[in-house]
Amino acid sequence: MGLTEWVLVAVAVLAVVLVVLWRQAVRVDRLHRTVLRSRATLEAQLARRAAAAIELAASGALDPAEAMIVSDVALRASDAAPVDLVPDGLAGSPETGPLAGVDDSPGAGTNRGLLESELSRTLRAVLGPRSERDELAADPRAAGVMTQLHQSWYRLQLARRFHNSHVEQVRRLRADAVVRVFHLAGRAPLPEPFDMDDELPGD
Template structure:
């Protein structure tokens, strides 16, 4: 093999390596954008759930003490740091521990205030049935949004663990994305198939 043939083989291998690295970097970037978009969508659904909880508290269907507790938990969750810009979503740090605790607290407060399955059915059939249905819909969408976000994070983590992604540093300085772990289980009577 002559010197020019070896140079051609090396250039060809280098071109293939660069192409694969470019495709890998594009894939990692696309997954990071998917995580950021799903985090923004999750934040929007959690804000919608909190506003529906405030609406339920103001509807007069809950006893006064429960209404105050629900409203307080909803305002705490809203004030715990919603994502306000795409730049904040690119941090890849989930929602943060304070926000996750506040959202879990709202879930626990709502479940406690609404009571058991019979009480939830009575709320659904009562004068504020539309408010409770709106809360159930927002709650279910928030649960789905969290699942989609965590799946996007899992996909990004799987790709970032590949040997060539780590070897060629294709993720750059972007931090490893974090899942959002919070209690968002709906009461059985509010589940789409459970009520």
């Protein structure tokens, strides 16, 4: 082959490489955006569960001491919601909307996970076994809020699983040699899963 043919081959190979890299970069970006959306969904479910717990504590159906404990833990979780969005390590979150004000300080995710786990354990202890929960649900003062609490708690479990699954996809993709060598993830830090005790009350 002559020089012209070799140049054409080189250009074709370069074009293929660039297309492959571009498609991989788009995939990385799309997964990062998916993590951001799932993070917002998770945060919304955390806030809904805390709100339901606060409403239950204020319903008058609980023992006063138990109501005070639930209210204290739930209020701390609720107060954390607007500023301590579940950190996934992603930089450049939107300046407005549900993702505004992300706290990326060291330990923020761990502290939030501990707080939400404390709320889970407190609620399980207060609600007790199924027989006691059924009795509480039969109380007109707590019937509606018990349903809200169960639904928000269950949706929280699903939201956390989806979020962590998306984070795992990003981490697996970013471990790819091509993504690492060509820095296709840009300067975005590696996202982290959100760990907490979200087990629902048992029988």
